[in-house]
Amino acid sequence: MNEQDIIISHIKEYVANYSKYDVKNYPYINDNSNGSNSPWGEPEVAFASAKDEKFQDLKKIVGPHHLLPKDFLEDAKTVITYFIPFDKQIVKSNVRTPEAIEPSNLWYQLTNDTNNLINDLNDSLIKKIQELGGEGTSFPPSSPKFEKENLTSDWSIRHVAHIAGLGTFGLNNMLITDKGCCGRFGSIVTNLAIEPSNKENKQVENCLYKYNGTCKKCVIKCPNDSFYYKDDSYFCDAEKCYNQILEKNKKDACGKCMSGVPCSFINPVSNLRKD
Template sequence: MSRKKKTTEELGSARWVKNLIHEFWATSPQNTLANGTGEKAWDEPLVGFARANHPLFRQYAADFSPFYWTPEQAFQLAFPEDPATAEELSVISWVLPQTAATRSDQGQADKVPAERWARSRDFGERFNCALRLHLAATLTAAGYPAVAPERLPGFGFQRSERFGLASNWSERHTAHAAGLGTFGLSDGLITPRGKAIRVGSVVARIDLPGTPHPYDHHQAWCLWHARGTCRECVRRCPADAISDAGHDKDKCFTYIQQVTAPYAQQTFGTEATPCGLCQVGIPCEARIPA
């Protein structure tokens, strides 16, 4: 098979996968805030791809060692009788941007999250999980075995000596490898649709072209890291968990567990752990900051 023909096939597969994601976003009744208005939880998604042998996945595994999964390790957990090499796998990543209404409400909050935001963290993430499972099942049924690492029984959080509390599969880091964004001072991912987002991914045995990286550094789109300016996320954080040194995960976690999650449950009846105040009212809320 010529490289030209293979590239054409890859591009066709990429269009198909993107269409699967967009169709589910557009038609699934689970894409809802469940607030009685009928409004969707998320704006139209962004989609990117990375080859599973991209060096960043090896780097992540080394940095978060020993518990972080490479794509092929996650795939093997789902298909132990049919493992694949990194060269045979692609990683599909998507960004779900918050709606303008949710961002507007959240921008007016200062200590605890707005109702729309709390609902997006609960019902919106339920949709994200449904999208993960739908895409993996659809690909598998079409002859492309696939798994959503975040949905595996072994997914969880551990203590990394270097980075503190960390999961064994990071949706944000996966999106960075798939050309969808770079990290900010708060550790949030700044994408072409900004930082007010959720992210998901699937690993599949399918040939997809890696999305080009429109950046040359993992913090390139953050004004603080690029120019030493901004710091608006520092101002927005009610837990004092963001500073010039970065994101204090323990302070952030404690504030969510003790303040925002109980507030959201008691006030809105939501079950997730929302905060996200550092993701709005900032230059990178809904775009790459200039």
Template sequence: MKQEIENLIHDFIANYQEKDDIKSSWKEPIIKYAAADDPMFGELKKAVSEDHLMPEDLMPGARTIIAYFIPFSKGIADSNIEGKYSSDQWAKAYIETNQLIADLNQHLKEKLSKKGYQASLIAATNNFDKERLISDWSHRHAAYIAGLGTFGLNNMLITEKGCAGRIGTLVTDLNIEASERSEQDKCLNKAGFNCSKCVDRCVNGSLQKDSFDRHQCYQLLSENDKIHPESELTDVCGKCSVDLPCSFSSPV
């Protein structure tokens, strides 16, 4: 069943970018799994928020969290290197990838249902408290628990294919063996090397070596939303995840 799920994800993404109305392109995804009863989910109430949901809150009888990383193509990432605001290509990829994740999770849910299993859908973005800017369900932290990667100085999850992309998660009552979780840092800075390029890349100073001002960061995201007046919310930036040693791979 695990291989069938991974084939479904790979095939869905490959076919999705062949659609005439899709402008973005993606690299092969990485897929990992976490046990719903992993004690680390309880730790998220301390690390993220006391209101952070548990897998059981999203779906009673939860057994597994499927976590996957969809890397952007190099062209999308490179388009976002210059300037203060997000490139049109990056902003478009943000919207299209969020919809891809929503459609993919719906597809997986339907396939699992035919096999007698259930799944709970979680939005790829905007599932956060608008005052505190803290998520009710952190895809990045769930993906970390699944062994998808480790956190960088830029607060992004750095996977074996870097951090320039989007993360999706799905909670299901299908029991899949949890992936191994490595504690080896993939961030050069956290691994003890002299690197803070993501800090240098931050265009409004919200990211520092020893701090992160999420409200100042979101102010810039909101400015980008006004600059990219698509029909959907485009609160995006991405400057701190491109043109880095960890944009497309784990440099450690």
């Protein structure tokens, strides 16, 4: 196997075999496609060249504080990104109803467990990279920070994953992959020169609203009316979204705008492109 295949295999096997969570917290999970009785599905993995000019663009799109791959490693060559999808039953438990506008206990539990999984996976992935003769890091010398003034991170993993070709942004600012948007993203910067993913046809809009003006389900699902209409389009108010997550819910979780919508588990535009 080449280095790209080795990394992909390592990520998928690690997630499939991860056991540092309490199974009793997830009594309704399905048998996932990877054959394990796990609250996670099989990850999607993509690679980008650390010299991709789109990383520099993030200093305009996100903010001048956004880091570049070389801020992680001076000789950075590749950015590895991955998406870990949530089990469908757990996502369904989080669908908004008039009685349920806060995140379900299952969703909140899985969000925390997935954060732990990503931290452990990145540690394991760095060791694998070292076995291959390289170095890797998931954090720069000064750890990533969240800018409260403009509600942005100095390393936006979703934007990084978009550059690598994992998906495109939906109306709700979630990145829609081929396996939907319900899940979490991780990234590693390495000085291994790994072939970038083939992004051909990967940058076409995956959001139904952006593709053909339909859907808008995420607008309805938001419990805090975080969407507004301007210049013939909808936008997500980041401040209202942030307020819902940390002030109203009192939890670092919500997910209502991505639960029970066409892009929860799939790229809903892919079938339309086949017509």
